[in-house]
Amino acid sequence: MTNDDYQVGGALPLDATNYVVRAADQELFQGLRGMRFCYVLNSRQMGKSSLLVRTMKRLQDQGFACVEMEMRDICSFQITQEEFYGTMVSHLVSGFELDLDEGEWWYRYGYLSPFDRFSKFVDEEVLGRVAGKIVIFIDEIDSILNLEFKDDVLGFIRTCYNKRATQQKYQRLTFALLGVATPSDLIADNQRTPFNIDSLAIELKGFTREEAKPLVRGLEGKVPHPDAVLQAILNWTGGQPFLTQKVCRLVCQTVGEERHIDYLTKPALLRGNYSQSLVDQVVRSHILDNWLSQDHPEHLRTIRDRVLSGYQDKQWVLTLYHRILKRKKVPADENNLQQQLRLSGLVVKRGGQLQVANRIYASVFDRHWVNQQLQPIPSPSLSLPWWRVIAATVGVTVLVMGMRSLGVWQSWEFQTFDWFGRSRQSEEPDQRLLLVQVTRQDIANLGNEYPLHDRTMRQLLQALDQYQPQLIGLDIYRDRPEGKGQAELIEYLKTRDRVIPICTHPNHNDPEGISPPPDIPRQRLGFSDVITDSDSIVRRHLLAMNPPQPSNCSAYYAFSSQIALRYLQNQGFSVEFPTAKQWQIGGIRFKILNQNPGFYTASQVKGHQILLNYRRTKEIAPTVTLTQVLNHQVNPALIQDKIILIGVTDPSVKDYFKTPDNQDIRGLYLHAHKISQLISAVADKRPILQFPPWWIESLWIGTWALSAGLINWRISGLVYRVIASGIILISIGGVSFIIFITLHFFLPMTPFIFAYLITNIFLWKRQSI
Known part of the structure; x- marks a missing residue:
């Protein structure tokens, strides 16, 4: 063994002679060998990477197929789900050497x-092509913490374990997670977490004296009594892998330098104190003295930064650490503060108590260092003038409302709005509608006839028309001849008042738009234009707009509006001519967004728009297929007096839209949701989602800003302030949610929170001067 065999940082190579085998090695190997889900969640530089490399090799030697995925390399900044799961597939292809083109797949x-694509790949390609037992190692799992979809990543592992009960092939697959995190950091939902299945937590501890024996070989021939020197090293490092390797290397380098040749002649060393004295001097001169400048590779600074990350938490974590330093008994449990401190590596659990991990840490991060970090925070003064509280409240309210009008908070408000919407109760499908799908199988049955020929379209309309539906919405473009029969189809459409075709206005993606069928009057047309938000999600219902000029599409009403208005008029509801402020249908008023755009900017709400209130149901309405209609296999009761919507659902036809439920739906279903929204609001008194008047929003924001001012004015203690702020923030979310569920107004929770926090910051700084 040479000096270089002591590796400081990184995974040890497989042929390294100084690899230290710990109890964790056998625990992880046996756990994975038994196909259990295992995880190693510890502080940094504890030897997780070396453990992974060794365990993978041992499993491969026994015929296991193994692959390692490094999350730090995959989880780049703002990575999308498409990129993330695509990269995962690429790693599996290369790791298992699968003979396929992952991009084409x-x-x-x-x-x-x-x-779903990733799940399908694992199910069909990995489990289908890779023989024997499979272990997927996921290293640096903490890199996924900033992903919005991290719960899905960990939930996938639980899904694989659940499938073991019904699909035997999943009994060949298991996972091992390694990283710096707690199970609760990774996923909080007990219904999706993999940590409460048949899992095995592997705890990496420091080297014991017996385990560290392989390290003696590097000291032999360089120092007298190498066993005693190693024990002196462990006395300082507590067996911490990184520090132990580093001090071993430093000792070897130190005794090899010429200026230390006289060590053996020094009286103190000849009296039998050589081993401890040598190690003491090496540690103090090469690690403790000016530790910031000598911390290479970085280790102590990593611990410091983790302990000090987060202003509020820092106070409590340092206070807890201070108690441990003073040797007060601190029983180990699983609360967040203790977990945060233990993940830093600064403390460990021994005998059910928390203790400083080693002498080096205790010497660097001593009481003096803690006291420096715990400098007294200026207490708020009770003499804060009341006029300053009022001025801060008004100023912050104006600032926040101005920023809101510019869309600054929009992305956060989108997420809150979506979450509120997903929290509502489920509803029944709308039985007033029938959806006729043109599926991939329908197209195949017609001899791969796509687009549908005009003759087929006329046959479909005639088959439906004979059962006297109220209206037929044709969500298929007929702007040009398709196959044979155009003249007959056009003549049929001209004589059937109940059929509503579509067209599309010009837009930046299609400067010309899409024309309607020839000779169809404007009064029977509906445009199919859809408005999406910046995150490509459809949250708004465009009711009507003046056609841009020039335009081949002359429709004023949306496809959904045209159908819903005609249906409601047939049912006896009055329809007032729409104004710029509202629509009145029967006794229901639909307030147009351009009068109060809420979290939208004024430029985003052109035309007549309202918030889209999706029906909370798995299927919006009953569905049948084109083939079933043409073969007269549909119950006439599903058609008679109903609204029929015809659209293509073949997956190869790109007609998908994102919803607040994080799902992609076809345009046919989106139109059905819009039609159902209008009809249900009038006929069933189903709630209408809307924003409150701007003055109510301003007053509400001002109320929470004032509450922050009052807390700063009247409460001086930091602990009481934290408690009061927590209650306020919880109240903001709770009140906003209750109002949304009961009154169906969306109050802007995000601006409320920012108003509260900005007021706190403003007044806090003022008081500290």
Whole structure:
């Protein structure tokens, strides 16, 4: 063994002679060998990477198929789900040496969500092509913490374990997670977490004296009594792998330098104190003295930064650490503060108590260092003038409302709005509608006839028309001849008042738009234009707009509006001519967004728009297929007096839209939701989602800003302030949610929170001067 065999940082190579085998090695190997889900969640530089390399090699020697995925390399900044799961697939292909083109495979199933594609790949390709037992190692798992979809990543592991009960092939697959995190950091939902299944937590501890024996070989021939020197090293490092390797190397380097040749002649060393004295001097001169400048590779600074990350938590974590330093008994449990401190590596659990991990840490991060970090925070003064509280409240309210009008908080408000919407109760499908789907099988039955020929379209309309539906919405473009029969189809459409075709206005993606069928009057047309938000999600219902000029599409009403208005008029409801402020249908008023755009900017709400209130149901309405209609296999009761919507659902036809439920739906279903929204609001008194008047929003924001001012004015203690702020923030979310569920107004929770926090910061700084 040479000096270089002591590796400081990084995974040890497989042939390293100084690898220290610990109890964790056998625990992880046996756990994975038994196909259990295992995880190693510890502080940094505890030897996780070396453990992974060794365990993978041992499993491969026994015929296991193993692959390692490094999350730090995959989880780049702002990575999308598409990129994340696509990269995962690429790693599995290369790791298992699968003979397939992952790019072609990935895009072949583009109609599925990225998560479903990844699941399908593991199910069909990994488990289908890789023989024997499979172990997937996921290293640096803490890198996924900033992903919005991290719960889905960990939930996938639980799904694989659940499938073991019904699909035997999943009994060949298991996972091992390694990283710096707690199970609660990774996923909090007990229904999706993999940590409460048959899992095995592997705890990496420092080297014991017996385990560290392989390190003696590097000291032999360089120092007298190498066993005693190693024990002196462990006395300082507590067996911490990184520090132990580092001090071993430093000792070897030190005794090899010429200026230390006289060590053996020094009286103190000849009296039998050589081993401890040598190690003491090496540690103090090469690690403790000016530790910031000598911390290479970085280790102590990593611990410091983790302990000091987060202003509020820092106070409590340092206070807890201070108690441990003073040797007060602190029973180890699983609360967040203790977990945060233990993940830093600064303290460990021994005998059910928390203790400083080693003498080096205790010497660097001593009481003096803690006291420096715990400098007294200026207490708020009770003499804060009341006029300053009022001025801060008004100023912050104006600032926040101004920023809101510019869309500054929009992305956060989108997420809150979506979460509120997903929290509502489920509803029944709308039985007033029938959806006629043109599926992939329908197209195949017609001899791969797509687009549908005009003759087929006329046959479909005639088959439906004979059962006297109220209206037929044709969500299929007929702007040009398709196959044979155009003249007959056009003549049929001209004589059937109940059929509503579509067209599309010009837009930046299609400067010309799409024309309607020839000779169809404007009064029977509906445009199919859809408005999406910046995150590509449809949250708004465009009711009507003046056609841009020039335009081949002359429709004023949306496809959904045209159908819903005609249906409601047939049912005896009055329809007032729409104004710029509202629509009145029967006794229901629909307030147009351009009068109060809420979290939208004024430029985003052109035309007549309202918030889209999706029906909370798995299926919006009953569905049948084109083939069933043409073969007269549909119950006439599903058609008579109903609204019929015809659209293509073949996945190869790109007509998908994102919803607040994080799902992609076809345009046919989106139109059905819009039609159902209008009809249900009038006929069933189903709630209408809307924003409150701007003055109510301003007053509400001002109320929470004032509450922050009052807390700063009247409460001086930091602990009481934290408690009061927590209650306020919880109240903001709770009140906003209750108002949304009961009154169906969306109050802007995000601006409320920012108003509260900005007021706190403003007044806090003022008081500290």
